[in-house]
Amino acid sequence: xxxxxTIWRRxxxxxxxxxxxxxxxxxxxxxxxxxxxxxxxEYWVTAPAALVPxxxxxxxxxxxxxxxxxxxxxxxxxxxRGESTWLKSLGIEPGISTHSTD
Numbered sequence: 485x486x487x488x489x490t491i492w493r494r495x496x497x498x499x500x501x502x503x504x505x506x507x508x509x510x511x512x513x514x515x516x517x518x519x520x521x522x523x524x525x526e527y528w529v530t531a532p533a534a535l536v537p538x539x540x541x542x543x544x545x546x547x548x549x550x551x552x553x554x555x556x557x558x559x560x561x562x563x564x565r566g567e568s569t570w571l572k573s574l575g576i577e578p579g580i581s582t583h584s585t586d
């Protein structure tokens with residue numbers, strides 16, 4: 485079963501960090517502020533399992549540390565910058581998926 489942690493709940497933006505069973509790290513977001521004319525949108529930003537150790541190291545952790553806890557401790561920096569932009573700054577090209585509703 486995947487592990488999940490809410491890392492952001494402010495200004496109508498809700499973000500959870502999820503460590504999938506296969507080890508992939510996913511930021512799941514729901515923005516109720518609207519985007520490009522839509523009333524709300526959801527997004528999923530994924531870092532592959534093989535690169536999760538790079539995330540841990542970038543957050544000052546060591547192998548075996550709780551990546552979700554580290555992400556929660558640095559949520560202001562990560563969400564403030566944008567999850568995909570932050571991952572790209574680590575040399576990780578994230579997978580991105582979105583869904584918008586009226």
